[in-house]
Amino acid sequence: MIPFTKLEATPLSERISTLLKDAIIEGHFKAGEEIGLTAIAERYGVSRTPVREAFQSLAKDGFLTLRMNKSAIVVGIDEHFLRNHYEIRSVLEAQAAYDAAANGKDFSELQHIQENAEKMRLPMSLDEFRSYNMMFHKCIWDLSGNERLQQLLSAMWVSSYSSSALPEIHRQTRTFNSHRRLINDLVTHDCDAAFEHMKRHILGSLTNILKILDEGKKEE
Amino acid sequence: MIPFTKLEATPLSERISTLLKDAIIEGHFKAGEEIGLTAIAERYGVSRTPVREAFQSLAKDGFLTLRMNKSAIVVGIDEHFLRNHYEIRSVLEAQAAYDAAANGKDFSELQHIQENAEKMRLPMSLDEFRSYNMMFHKCIWDLSGNERLQQLLSAMWVSSYSSSALPEIHRQTRTFNSHRRLINDLVTHDCDAAFEHMKRHILGSLTNILKILDEGKKEE
DNA sequence: CAATTGTTTTTTGTATACAATAAACACTAA
DNA sequence: TTAGTGTTTATTGTATACAAAAAACAATTG
Numbered sequence: 001m002i003p004f005t006k007l008e009a010t011p012l013s014e015r016i017s018t019l020l021k022d023a024i025i026e027g028h029f030k031a032g033e034e035i036g037l038t039a040i041a042e043r044y045g046v047s048r049t050p051v052r053e054a055f056q057s058l059a060k061d062g063f064l065t066l067r068m069n070k071s072a073i074v075v076g077i078d079e080h081f082l083r084n085h086y087e088i089r090s091v092l093e094a095q096a097a098y099d100a101a102a103n104g105k106d107f108s109e110l111q112h113i114q115e116n117a118e119k120m121r122l123p124m125s126l127d128e129f130r131s132y133n134m135m136f137h138k139c140i141w142d143l144s145g146n147e148r149l150q151q152l153l154s155a156m157w158v159s160s161y162s163s164s165a166l167p168e169i170h171r172q173t174r175t176f177n178s179h180r181r182l183i184n185d186l187v188t189h190d191c192d193a194a195f196e197h198m199k200r201h202i203l204g205s206l207t208n209i210l211k212i213l214d215e216g217k218k219e220e
Numbered sequence: 221m222i223p224f225t226k227l228e229a230t231p232l233s234e235r236i237s238t239l240l241k242d243a244i245i246e247g248h249f250k251a252g253e254e255i256g257l258t259a260i261a262e263r264y265g266v267s268r269t270p271v272r273e274a275f276q277s278l279a280k281d282g283f284l285t286l287r288m289n290k291s292a293i294v295v296g297i298d299e300h301f302l303r304n305h306y307e308i309r310s311v312l313e314a315q316a317a318y319d320a321a322a323n324g325k326d327f328s329e330l331q332h333i334q335e336n337a338e339k340m341r342l343p344m345s346l347d348e349f350r351s352y353n354m355m356f357h358k359c360i361w362d363l364s365g366n367e368r369l370q371q372l373l374s375a376m377w378v379s380s381y382s383s384s385a386l387p388e389i390h391r392q393t394r395t396f397n398s399h400r401r402l403i404n405d406l407v408t409h410d411c412d413a414a415f416e417h418m419k420r421h422i423l424g425s426l427t428n429i430l431k432i433l434d435e436g437k438k439e440e
Numbered sequence: 441c442a443a444t445t446g447t448t449t450t451t452t453g454t455a456t457a458c459a460a461t462a463a464a465c466a467c468t469a470a
Numbered sequence: 471t472t473a474g475t476g477t478t479t480a481t482t483g484t485a486t487a488c489a490a491a492a493a494a495c496a497a498t499t500g
Binding site: 011012013046047048050068069070202 | 483484486490492495
């Protein structure tokens with residue numbers, strides 16, 4: 001008998017949390033908008049308890065601000081927010097790369113991921129690219145050996161950003177180049193180079209996102 | 221009429237959270253020990269709801285690991301944990317210092333904090349030193365202009381570590397020197413120096429803590 | 441009218457109730 | 471014995487109930 005993993009094994013609070021997080025990032029809430037516990041609970045047809053937990057989780061991740069005995073406030077995903085977010089992420093990812101270069105021993109999985117991706121015909125679909133990119137970074141987090149760092153970066157990963165940010169071929173090849181260079185830093189145990197290159201890599205994706213954000217604003 | 225702030229205005233979940241966090245750090249739980257929702261709720265004489273929220277908060281901060289439908293597991297505050305924790309903190313504090321040097325304009329409050337502390341007769345009491353140290357770092361977080369960074373560092377601040385780590389005079393003066401040098405980096409807008417010095421400063425306190433941890437083990 | 445006070449309504453914080461999952465135990469069959 | 475199975479017990483996930491705080495509104499007074 002195969003011990004199959006039940007599909008329903010995700011707590012409601014988590015599901016609500018991801019739903020709301022995506023909604024906030026997609027801009028379905030206005031910046032500074034007040035959202036009440038009861039309203040969300042009714043919208044999704046669940047009780048207030050899991051919604052409360054989702055709210056607290058989102059607040060810890062910086063997407064909501066909670067007020068005692070009052071409704072929560074949606075944090076606006078504007079340029080200021082994105083700069084702050086990516087500044088933190090860049091330095092944490094950089095540290096992960098540094099550690100991976102310092103402590104890592106077996107980079108075969110990382111190379112495997114990279115080679116598999118490069119074998120594909122460009123441009124990859126958005127989902128394919130997202131999956132590859134996610135695996136690449138996650139692998140480096142693992143190699144860092146710092147579980148807490150992995151946890152933090154995991155929470156900071158926002159799939160929607162990258163999905164909208166990488167439609168074109170030359171962006172994908174640019175990412176490939178960046179990743180190849182990083183792999184080289186790791187296998188040669190060049191910690192400082194890995195740190196710097198990773199930092200640049202992440203901040204580069206920020207500029208992409210800001211560019212897209214700007215273009216979106218001009219269209220309106 | 222003065223709008224006085226009520227003393228009782230702290231949610232139960234937060235109070236439980238800080239209590240448990242301190243207990244974990246003080247080592248009142250064994251590493252890997254399982255603690256149940258119900259048990260904690262009964263111990264503190266509250267219902268399970270706020271305890272649940274506290275558990276999730278602690279899990280997000282890396283002090284507990286939650287398991288679906290099972291009791292939580294206490295993360296051991298051992299050398300590995302402390303290294304991971306301080307590595308992350310060092311790079312985040314360093315980034316805050318970098319930003320403060322880059323964006324900061326008015327450093328008078330920071331200098332004020334420092335001067336006030338240096339006027340005191342050494343050694344300061346543990347509480348005094350903790351308070352001064354906290355204010356110093358918090359001020360730099362503010363100057364960074366990155367609210368999210370401030371939030372993260374705030375959650376990573378563990379008062380108990382520093383309280384046990386700084387009993388002697390020469391440690392306090394060493395901290396003073398380190399802080400003075402940082403202030404100098406900030407007012408001269410030397411971002412890279414601020415980054416490096418802050419990183420060293422935090423990692424230095426880690427070595428202190430590890431030393432004390434080691435001494436404690438030998439005594440047993 | 442403006443400002444204030446008292447009352448009603450809504451929304452949150454916490455406690456309890458109920459359902460579902462997992463652990464513990466007793467029992468049976470090979 | 472031991473592996474497996476059904477049952478009981480304990481513990482968690484979620485829903486609901488209740489108390490307290492805030493918001494909204496009405497009435498009163500200057």
